Amino acid sequence: MNGFERPSAAAVAAVTRELADALGDRCSANETVRRQHAHTLTWGENQPPDCVVVPRDAREVVRVVQLCAARRVPVIPYGTGTSLEGHVNAPFGGVCVDTSLMNRLVAVHAEDLDCVVEPGVTRKALNEQLRDTGLFFPIDPGADASLGGMVSTRASGTNAVRYGTMKDNVLALEVVTASGEIVRTGRRAKKSSAGYDLARLFVGAEGTLGIVTQITLRLHGVPEAISAGVCPFPTVRAACDATIATIQSGLPVARIELLDALQVKAANLYSKLGLPETPLLLVEFHGTDAGVREQAGRFGEIAADFSGGPFEWATKPEDRARLWQARHDSYWAAVGLRPGAKAVATDICVPISRLADCVGETQRDIAATGLVAPIVGHVGDGNFHVSILVDMDDAAEVARTEKFLERLVARGLAMEGTCTGEHGIGQLKRKYMASEHSPATLAAMRAIKQALDPLGVMNPGKIL
Amino acid sequence: MNGFERPSAAAVAAVTRELADALGDRCSANETVRRQHAHTLTWGENQPPDCVVVPRDAREVVRVVQLCAARRVPVIPYGTGTSLEGHVNAPFGGVCVDTSLMNRLVAVHAEDLDCVVEPGVTRKALNEQLRDTGLFFPIDPGADASLGGMVSTRASGTNAVRYGTMKDNVLALEVVTASGEIVRTGRRAKKSSAGYDLARLFVGAEGTLGIVTQITLRLHGVPEAISAGVCPFPTVRAACDATIATIQSGLPVARIELLDALQVKAANLYSKLGLPETPLLLVEFHGTDAGVREQAGRFGEIAADFSGGPFEWATKPEDRARLWQARHDSYWAAVGLRPGAKAVATDICVPISRLADCVGETQRDIAATGLVAPIVGHVGDGNFHVSILVDMDDAAEVARTEKFLERLVARGLAMEGTCTGEHGIGQLKRKYMASEHSPATLAAMRAIKQALDPLGVMNPGKIL
Numbered sequence: 001m002n003g004f005e006r007p008s009a010a011a012v013a014a015v016t017r018e019l020a021d022a023l024g025d026r027c028s029a030n031e032t033v034r035r036q037h038a039h040t041l042t043w044g045e046n047q048p049p050d051c052v053v054v055p056r057d058a059r060e061v062v063r064v065v066q067l068c069a070a071r072r073v074p075v076i077p078y079g080t081g082t083s084l085e086g087h088v089n090a091p092f093g094g095v096c097v098d099t100s101l102m103n104r105l106v107a108v109h110a111e112d113l114d115c116v117v118e119p120g121v122t123r124k125a126l127n128e129q130l131r132d133t134g135l136f137f138p139i140d141p142g143a144d145a146s147l148g149g150m151v152s153t154r155a156s157g158t159n160a161v162r163y164g165t166m167k168d169n170v171l172a173l174e175v176v177t178a179s180g181e182i183v184r185t186g187r188r189a190k191k192s193s194a195g196y197d198l199a200r201l202f203v204g205a206e207g208t209l210g211i212v213t214q215i216t217l218r219l220h221g222v223p224e225a226i227s228a229g230v231c232p233f234p235t236v237r238a239a240c241d242a243t244i245a246t247i248q249s250g251l252p253v254a255r256i257e258l259l260d261a262l263q264v265k266a267a268n269l270y271s272k273l274g275l276p277e278t279p280l281l282l283v284e285f286h287g288t289d290a291g292v293r294e295q296a297g298r299f300g301e302i303a304a305d306f307s308g309g310p311f312e313w314a315t316k317p318e319d320r321a322r323l324w325q326a327r328h329d330s331y332w333a334a335v336g337l338r339p340g341a342k343a344v345a346t347d348i349c350v351p352i353s354r355l356a357d358c359v360g361e362t363q364r365d366i367a368a369t370g371l372v373a374p375i376v377g378h379v380g381d382g383n384f385h386v387s388i389l390v391d392m393d394d395a396a397e398v399a400r401t402e403k404f405l406e407r408l409v410a411r412g413l414a415m416e417g418t419c420t421g422e423h424g425i426g427q428l429k430r431k432y433m434a435s436e437h438s439p440a441t442l443a444a445m446r447a448i449k450q451a452l453d454p455l456g457v458m459n460p461g462k463i464l
Numbered sequence: 465m466n467g468f469e470r471p472s473a474a475a476v477a478a479v480t481r482e483l484a485d486a487l488g489d490r491c492s493a494n495e496t497v498r499r500q501h502a503h504t505l506t507w508g509e510n511q512p513p514d515c516v517v518v519p520r521d522a523r524e525v526v527r528v529v530q531l532c533a534a535r536r537v538p539v540i541p542y543g544t545g546t547s548l549e550g551h552v553n554a555p556f557g558g559v560c561v562d563t564s565l566m567n568r569l570v571a572v573h574a575e576d577l578d579c580v581v582e583p584g585v586t587r588k589a590l591n592e593q594l595r596d597t598g599l600f601f602p603i604d605p606g607a608d609a610s611l612g613g614m615v616s617t618r619a620s621g622t623n624a625v626r627y628g629t630m631k632d633n634v635l636a637l638e639v640v641t642a643s644g645e646i647v648r649t650g651r652r653a654k655k656s657s658a659g660y661d662l663a664r665l666f667v668g669a670e671g672t673l674g675i676v677t678q679i680t681l682r683l684h685g686v687p688e689a690i691s692a693g694v695c696p697f698p699t700v701r702a703a704c705d706a707t708i709a710t711i712q713s714g715l716p717v718a719r720i721e722l723l724d725a726l727q728v729k730a731a732n733l734y735s736k737l738g739l740p741e742t743p744l745l746l747v748e749f750h751g752t753d754a755g756v757r758e759q760a761g762r763f764g765e766i767a768a769d770f771s772g773g774p775f776e777w778a779t780k781p782e783d784r785a786r787l788w789q790a791r792h793d794s795y796w797a798a799v800g801l802r803p804g805a806k807a808v809a810t811d812i813c814v815p816i817s818r819l820a821d822c823v824g825e826t827q828r829d830i831a832a833t834g835l836v837a838p839i840v841g842h843v844g845d846g847n848f849h850v851s852i853l854v855d856m857d858d859a860a861e862v863a864r865t866e867k868f869l870e871r872l873v874a875r876g877l878a879m880e881g882t883c884t885g886e887h888g889i890g891q892l893k894r895k896y897m898a899s900e901h902s903p904a905t906l907a908a909m910r911a912i913k914q915a916l917d918p919l920g921v922m923n924p925g926k927i928l
Contacts, residue, residue, distance in 0.1 A: 200664030
């Protein structure tokens with residue numbers, strides 16, 4: 001928030017003392033702990049909070065927020081620290097609220113296809129606990145992120161093309177707002193027209209409007225049949241064009257992921273896959289046995305129309321799991337391509353018809369700029385990632401990378417896309433907000449921030 | 465908004481004069497026109513605005529809002545007047561903004577499965593204009609409502625079980641806010657994490673935060689194969705239980721609608737259908753030829769498990785159209801059951817597991833209260849409607865109906881449902897907001913209203 005000022009050392013010391021009184025050893029001002037709770041991924045600066053608290057429940061979160069608000073000390077929510085745009089940094093200092101102890105699966109309503117979780121539950125832990133219910137939660141960012149963090153960044157992942165993003169899979173939220181009150185928004189009914197959709201407002205607000213303390217999530221039935229496969233293409237453009245045709249044909253593909261040749265090479269090295277090092281689509285179909293067969297057949301035909309193939313199946317669950325694990329490890333695989341380099345992971349999203357153009361122009365830009373930067377993407381949504389491996393000691397390369405990122409965003413926006421499909425704004429993409437949104441739109445966002453957090457203590461320096 | 469005061473006669477006269485200067489004969493203070501633009505359906509009072517304007521574009525809407533705001537005169541947006549909870553009434557007088565001339569299909573991006581429309585386009589007009597594209601817009605409230613109105617009530621309808629509601633099918637909005645500024649929120653990318661989700665905030669805000677002047681909608685491919693059918697059940701409970709089992713099994717039914725025996729009788733009378741007068745499910749499947757056959761077979765098995773059947777197909781498009789037209793005409797069919805009575809149409813929505821209980825208890829309540837009140841429902845979403853036919857000259861019956869409605873909402877809320885799944889709050893359900901939402905939640909909604917409309921001129925007396 002513009003105009004927010006770092007609290008005085010006395011205010012911080014007083015809050016830290018009060019929090020230690022309230023939470024005992026679940027409040028720490030240890031230097032290492034503090035640095036671990038600030039931004040650690042990609043190239044942003046590490047800006048540690050003044051202390052880290054680990055509340056056990058919403059009541060304790062209320063207490064923390066009240067103490068901080070009383071002295072205008074920032075409150076920064078923290079899940080697993082896997083966000084990529086500096087969301088968990090503390091540029092004005094303040095108190096990091098680590099939600100890792102709020103990790104209970106509160107209820108599973110299998111008959112209603114929903115569940116209630118605390119924010120510290122991670123996506124893998126949730127699916128582990130759902131294993132016997134025949135249900136699963138599909139949203140899967142690369143990291144094993146916490147669901148609170150996934151709510152806050154409006155996360156998506158590989159299944160979003162079929163199951164939607166966090167926006168579509170949150171039924172209700174409990175949020176502690178800056179006033180220290182608990183706001184519950186939404187109920188367990190599948191839809192409602194009863195007033196403003198506050199749940200959707202908190203989804204993607206990156207902790208700037210409050211701290212999520214409970215989440216009611218939609219679940220989905222584990223499909224009767226799943227089939228996944230790999231399809232090589234001669235060029236990235238051919239793979240993108242096949243993706244566009246697949247989506248436009250209405251084929252209900254569950255996942256359709258692009259890896260460019262460099263990312264395949266990285267995955268082969270990191271995950272020992274032995275895949276052909278050309279652009280690939282990883283696809284998956286969910287349905288009945290017959291339905292999955294039919295979908296796969298149609299996809300094979302579309303791929304062939306764009307010179308793709310052969311389309312090879314991973315029929316065994318363990319092969320499938322290995323394939324998708326490799327996809328989820330693409331960030332770490334990319335890091336392995338250039339030891340010692342920092343990986344700058346970015347994402348943009350464009351209308352699907354512009355995908356091939358956008359990826360193609362970006363690849364040419366990468367080559368012209370002389371960067372090592374594999375591309376992977378949730379291409380069914382028009383969303384793709386570039387992981388740029390930067391030698392942080394080479395100032396000229398850092399500068400070139402910064403200019404490249406600016407061109408990437410400008411390219412996406414010029415194609416009616418967005419500067420981030422799923423990573424969020426955090427600190428590092430704030431500079432693009434004025435390009436993506438009009439002054440009136442930004443003014444409306446600021447007015448809402450001011451209305452719900454008049455002191456500006458909730459995660460200041462993010463989004464706006 | 466609490467505390468809003470009716471503007472002085474002088475202020476209203478001045479605004480009316482200024483609007484007439486600006487819009488010529490597209491500004492009317494004619495008594496009949498005014499009354500036609502206030503609440504006309506169900507039993508709410510007709511509270512006409514002071515004048516009605518018919519702007520041609522967003523620029524004119526900005527002018528109208530600026531003139532009204534300057535004199536603190538209310539602005540009430542109007543689509544087709546088919547909302548059911550008094551959304552278009554003018555309890556404080558003011559200016560009705562009729563969007564019927566803003567009825568252009570601005571763009572169709574078939575390759576991206578989206579289109580851009582003005583708010584006065586109706587859902588049928590849109591689908592008519594999309595006919596040659598192979599795409600359609602699925603959201604279908606009973607009336608041929610305007611898309612601006614559908615955005616504003618967060619409408620859904622029979623296809624929502626498969627395609628979602630307006631919340632899920634709006635990509636971006638252009639909204640004129642109380643300050644007379646144009647806010648654009650969202651772009652054409654299928655997803656974004658770039659800041660607050662203002663689009664979802666305006667969806668369902670019932671014009672209390674601004675007037676929608678342009679809408680970017682997601683479209684869907686017309687399915688290769690559609691099959692629809694009618695399945696009778698011995699009891700409403702059996703039909704609900706079959707619905708629950710269908711949803712829980714993950715069968716991707718496109719529509720699954722309940723009509724109770726009384727509604728079937730009404731439909732037979734109104735639409736000359738000749739259906740068996742028992743509880744019925746109307747179902748529809750979308751997919752490939754093989755997929756649709758498979759889904760229908762599975763549904764038939766589920767129905768039989770609950771003593772339903774025989775499941776009869778309407779294979780011809782004209783039979784299917786007649787069936788769904790009858791479903792959409794259910795409000796008018798209900799009205800026909802008791803000539804001279806007023807139809808009070810209400811809706812609630814509960815978690816699917818509670819559907820059979822909720823409908824069953826409601827039917828017993830209807831019988832015990834001595835009401836004529838057929839039930840229809842988008843039961844796949846746990847959402848159902850009761851149309852109560854009330855003799856408005858019988859004060860005791862009116863009072864009994866009011867008590868019945870209160871019990872219906874209390875029943876839905878006790879089952880973790882909502883007081884409205886799709887009709888919205890308007891004026892008539894405001895009294896339930898405090899039962900559905902906590903004081904902190906309502907305070908957050910009021911803070912947002914205050915932030916975006918500090919003078920309270922946007923559709924006052926609605927929602928909050």
